[in-house]
Amino acid sequence: MLSFVWMATILFGQMPSDTVGIHCKGYIMAGDYKQIMVNRNYEDRTLVLIEKFPNSEKVHREFVRFDDKHFVYTEYYEKPVGDRYNTNYGKWREGLVYSSSIHSNDTLITFDPETFEENMYLYNYLIPVGHWQHFHSNGKLKFKGEYSRDGKEKEWTFYDQFGQLEKVETYEKNQRLMLKASNAIVKEDKQSTKEMLIGKWRFTDNEQYDTKVLNPKFRNRIFMSTPNGEQKNSTVFDLKSNGKIIRTDYYETKRESKGKWKLKDYKTLEISIGKEKRIYEIESLKLGKCRLLKK
Secondary structure (H helix, E strand, C coil), X not given: CCCCCEEEEEEECCCXXXXXXXXXXXXXXXXXXXXXECEEEXXXXXXXXXXXXXXXXXXXXXXXXXXXXXXXEEEECCXXXXXXCCCCXXXXXXXXXXXXXXXXXXXXXXXXXXXXXXXXXXXXXXXXXXXXXXXXCCCCEEEEEEEECCEEEEEEEEECCCCCXXXXXXXXXXXXXXXXXXXXXXHCCHHHHHHHHCEEEEEEEHXXXXXXXXXXXXXXXXXXXXXXXXXXXXXXXXXXXXXXXXXXXXXXXXXXXXXXXXXEECCEEEEEECXXXXXXXXXXXXXXXXXXXXX
């Protein structure tokens, strides 16, 4: 079974239509407002199906009828983070699905995907089609692209949790034809990461500054950039190809210290100067710019 196929065990048309309150940003909320059913039907056809997380008022998965053959499928994080006012708060992924006739066990499947006849148990596969979006737990777009019934098609664009472009992949019938990486780390290649790190970098530690000046979302992160011009009031690291490193502090007086650096894998950087050893995860590496997460 191709990787884009998800299995779902769902009961359409036979669930109790219990009123559970309004649905708002991934939550089932009580109130004297417009009510929504766990399973809303019209003329024996499922219009809205909502599944909750166990022992929770949070929506896990939601199906809203799009046409005779498709539902808009939305799946939510159980514990999202970030801005609750974000339009995509709580969403994990969203797009169109149609239900195939492929069964997942020995149970006979009589479901007809063409007429969308229901009132039966569906132990079958839900197939994504059309435009899809996946989100980070903070509501930022993670990646987007198109599905056909053969799998991924055309361009798929990927972003990190801060909204920065990571890569663009091109597909045809679920086969990746091309990768354009904006962030070198997505290549997962230790040698290319090492080659890009060799040279001089100006370090900026977010924790050295008032978080009102630098965005608090970047806590525990260090920014590296290619130094240019006067280096007053800065720290510059010179990463040598032989694994040695020179740290230069340009403050009241210029001070140098030496040590070693190495890559433990394609995205883990270790720097040792004197008795101090620091380990960082390389989140983003681009020409002249790098973002590190303190470990």
